[in-house]
Amino acid sequence: MDVVITSDRTMITDHHGKEFLGFMTTAPPIFLPEKIWMSIAAPKIKVNEIGEPCQAPYGLRKIEAALLDAGIDAAVIDPDHLSKHPEAKVVAIGHHDYFALGPPSSEWWVLTGKEPVNARSFRKFMESKEMEYFRRKGAKIVVGGPAAWQWLYKPELIERWGVTTVIDGEGERVIVDVVERILNGEEPPKLIQVGMDEVPSLDEIPLIKKPSVNGLVEISRGCPRGCRFCSVTLRPLRHYTLDMISREIDVNLRGGIKGAILHSDDVLLYGSSSVYPDEMALLKLHELVKSKGVNIAWSHFSLSAVKYSEEKFKLMSKISEMFGDYYKGVEVGIETGSVRLAERIMPAKALPYSVKDWRNIVIDAFSIMHDAKIVPAATLITGIPEERPEDTIASIELVEDLKDFRSLIVPMYFVPMGLLRGESWYKREPTEEQLELMRVCLRHDIRWLDDIFSWYAKDLNPLVRRLISLFISMVKRISRGFIEIAQAPEL
Amino acid sequence: MSEKMVLKVKGIEKAVELFMDLQKRYPMRSIEVYVYGCSDNERQDDDN
Numbered sequence: 001m002d003v004v005i006t007s008d009r010t011m012i013t014d015h016h017g018k019e020f021l022g023f024m025t026t027a028p029p030i031f032l033p034e035k036i037w038m039s040i041a042a043p044k045i046k047v048n049e050i051g052e053p054c055q056a057p058y059g060l061r062k063i064e065a066a067l068l069d070a071g072i073d074a075a076v077i078d079p080d081h082l083s084k085h086p087e088a089k090v091v092a093i094g095h096h097d098y099f100a101l102g103p104p105s106s107e108w109w110v111l112t113g114k115e116p117v118n119a120r121s122f123r124k125f126m127e128s129k130e131m132e133y134f135r136r137k138g139a140k141i142v143v144g145g146p147a148a149w150q151w152l153y154k155p156e157l158i159e160r161w162g163v164t165t166v167i168d169g170e171g172e173r174v175i176v177d178v179v180e181r182i183l184n185g186e187e188p189p190k191l192i193q194v195g196m197d198e199v200p201s202l203d204e205i206p207l208i209k210k211p212s213v214n215g216l217v218e219i220s221r222g223c224p225r226g227c228r229f230c231s232v233t234l235r236p237l238r239h240y241t242l243d244m245i246s247r248e249i250d251v252n253l254r255g256g257i258k259g260a261i262l263h264s265d266d267v268l269l270y271g272s273s274s275v276y277p278d279e280m281a282l283l284k285l286h287e288l289v290k291s292k293g294v295n296i297a298w299s300h301f302s303l304s305a306v307k308y309s310e311e312k313f314k315l316m317s318k319i320s321e322m323f324g325d326y327y328k329g330v331e332v333g334i335e336t337g338s339v340r341l342a343e344r345i346m347p348a349k350a351l352p353y354s355v356k357d358w359r360n361i362v363i364d365a366f367s368i369m370h371d372a373k374i375v376p377a378a379t380l381i382t383g384i385p386e387e388r389p390e391d392t393i394a395s396i397e398l399v400e401d402l403k404d405f406r407s408l409i410v411p412m413y414f415v416p417m418g419l420l421r422g423e424s425w426y427k428r429e430p431t432e433e434q435l436e437l438m439r440v441c442l443r444h445d446i447r448w449l450d451d452i453f454s455w456y457a458k459d460l461n462p463l464v465r466r467l468i469s470l471f472i473s474m475v476k477r478i479s480r481g482f483i484e485i486a487q488a489p490e491l
Numbered sequence: 492m493s494e495k496m497v498l499k500v501k502g503i504e505k506a507v508e509l510f511m512d513l514q515k516r517y518p519m520r521s522i523e524v525y526v527y528g529c530s531d532n533e534r535q536d537d538d539n
Contacts, residue, residue, distance in 0.1 A: 155507045168514070187525070190503070191510045195495065195521030 003067055003074035003090040003179055004082060005060050008125035010118040011095055012078050013042040014055045016464055018456065019214045019261060019297070020329065020377065025121070026097065026105040028114035031474045032467070038117060040467055044080070051081025054255060058212040058263065059145050060094050065206035066172040072179055076210070082130040090182055091134050092175065094145030098122050101150045103379075107413035110430070111438075126161045140164040140182045144171045158190070169194025170221070170235070172206060202238045208248055211255030215294065216263050217248040219285065223265035224275060225302070227335075227346040239271050239281075242288050249292050259295040267298045267330075268305035268315075275351040277305050279313040290322050298330040301376070303365035304350050306332070310368045320372035327406075327455045330369075332376040334362050334409070336384075337398030338391035345384060359398055366405040375452055376407045380441065382434045383414035392433035399440045406448050409441045442479050449476075495521040502528060 006012065010025035024041035032040075045053045056064075056076040067074035074092075077085060097105050100119035108116050125131065134141065143151060144167035151158055151166045158166065165188045167174055178188045208217075222237035249260050262285070264270060271281025289296050296319075309315035319328075335349070336342050342349065342358045350358050369376055380395055399409055413430065430438070449472055457465045496513065500506040506526045513522050 152507050152511055155503045158507075159503055189497075189523035190506060190526040191522070191524040193510070193514055193520070193522040195517075196519045197495070198521050 001073050001075060001085050001088055002183060003072060003092055004077045004085050004088045005056075005064050005067075005074060005092045005094070006077050006079055006082060007057070007060065007093055007095050008079055008118075008121040009038065009044070010042045010121045011057050011060075012053050012076075013045050014213050015041065016043060016461055017214060018460060019216075020456065021468075023104065025118045026100065026116050027108040028112050028116050030112070031471060031478075034117060034120075036467065038121070040464055040471075041117065042121070045078065047078045047081055050075070051077045051084045052210070053078045055211045055213045055257065057094065057096075058208065058216045058218065061208040061210060061212050062172055062206060063092060063094065063144075063175050065209050066176055067179060068209060069206050070176040070180070072176070072183070074179075079125055079128070079130070083133070086133065086137075088134070088139055090140050090142060090179055091131070092142045092144070092179075094143070095122060095147050096145065097150070098143075098147045099150045099154060101153060101415075102147060103381075103412040103414075104410060106415045107411070110413050110415070126157075131161070135162040140188070142167065142175070142178055142182075142188075144168070144175070152191075164188060165190060165192060167192045167194065170199050172200045173198050173204060196236065199236060202240070205238070205240075205244075207244060208251055211252045211257055212248075214261055215249070215252040215257040215259045216261040216299070217245060217252065218263045219245055219267065219270050220264035223269070225266070225346070225348040225351070227349055237273065242284060245285070246288055246292075249289070249294065253292060253294065257294075259297065260289050260292065261297045261299060262289070263299040266300055266302045266305060268301050268309055275304075275348065277309040277312075277315070279309070279315070282309065282315055283318070286319055286322060295326070295328075296323050297328055301330050301332050302349065303332055303334070304353055304361050306365040306368055307361055308352060310372075316368050316372040316374065320374070325373065327373050327375045327452070329375050329377065329456075332365070332378045334378045334395075334398065335381045336387075336391060337362070337380075337395035338387075339394070341384070341387060341391040341394075344386055359394075359401075362398060363401055366402050366407060369407075370405040378407055378409045380409060380411045380437065381414050382411050382437055383430070389431065389433045392431070392437055396433070396437050396440050399437070399444055403444055403447065406451060408445050408448065408452065410445075411438050411441050446476055446479060495523060497523045497525070499525045499527060502526065 015021040021041055029037035045055060047053050052075055060076050064074055064076050097118050100109060100116040105116040105118060141163050142165045143163055148166055148168040165178055174192060174194050181188045218240060220239045222235040224237055268277045270285050272278040335346060337359060339356055339358050342355050347355050350361055353361055382392055500509055503526055506524050510524045
């Protein structure tokens, strides 16, 4: 084999079939030994005789497909089985968060002062004897994926770990060029930014050939909203055809995966070229998934699209009816409860409504999802340079207004990229308002945790379920003090 | 469509610094930076 595509254990895992457990890889071990923490968050995955995992991250599957389509002998290989491919000339690596510099890892790092397990695991992987072997024999190491930018903050590691090329951007076209150059004996560039002219068009995006983790399939790329904190907005908008989506779901079904996680930067803008959700496109998309007989979940909804699609064509109610009486998960971005701040950092996030109505949009969308048994895992950003204490207070008040809606709300502590170069960037002190925001989110999450977990853990391995229950009771016990302190009246 | 920028830079630190600066200025453009370690900075920009 010429190219092995791989990553560390926090990536090459199926998280026990529970995508949300993957978030545990972004934290350091809390209350539990690291080994047990990792066994919950990132267990080893079944492999075949040549070390191919039965499921692999979607992004790695895309790179694999691009190389195979180009006639290059490549496969995703589990990190414990790299020694089965000593002849490989290229080791291609992808990751969501190589050095735990992105949210929510960066927040855990700030709060606990400890390095999250994803960064620990990746370091161990890069310093493993298998990777040392590849370096020594002159194999080329190519890194990319959504966290490729983090290498730019660790140039010393590019050298120490012998990284040949860093690819920043959508890599399906560029990886073929880079690998072909390597196989032809040429030296590829050290740093690559994928520009608009090298981004794959819809018909150049290869379809995955082997199953993706927990059945994740992409339906669109790009987002027209232009929020200031998000790089996705720089990507051109492309929607997969229903046939492409169907074929990828079939790949996962053949791999024994009984669910589909529809992935897009905003699933509810599928088929639309504006910020108005397209009724027919969305109905056809969900009818397609329904026809496959699999459970559904989504990667991201925008809250304004939730409200609009329900008010205009009852989409959430129809989905709920279509897929039955189980909770369905999705990530959503509240980001702030402050209209003042929303106007500055994400003026288009509320469209087609006015950003001045942002608070009501959030509340209405949560209410709609609660009724439709859709469980949002929501993010709030705090620590943005323009943020004033009154903005944080507005976010606190909004979280309190959401208390009756089944959801998890996670505050993301924003770390300006300029600070990431320093060794002690994570030694930052949240303000009293920011701490209070974290407390109200914790209070909200604890209120809903048992309800959500009892559904989520239904078909989980009993031992893992027991360990998570133990962890949740410890969180509750310890948090009680933290929350009560917040509620104590001033003397 | 803008042409690809191709640069050769001495040393990884300087290469990364230049690359990040170019990313800020030209977020939509294809950029390739080669790194070498034995001579002064040499810039080859297809635009020029």
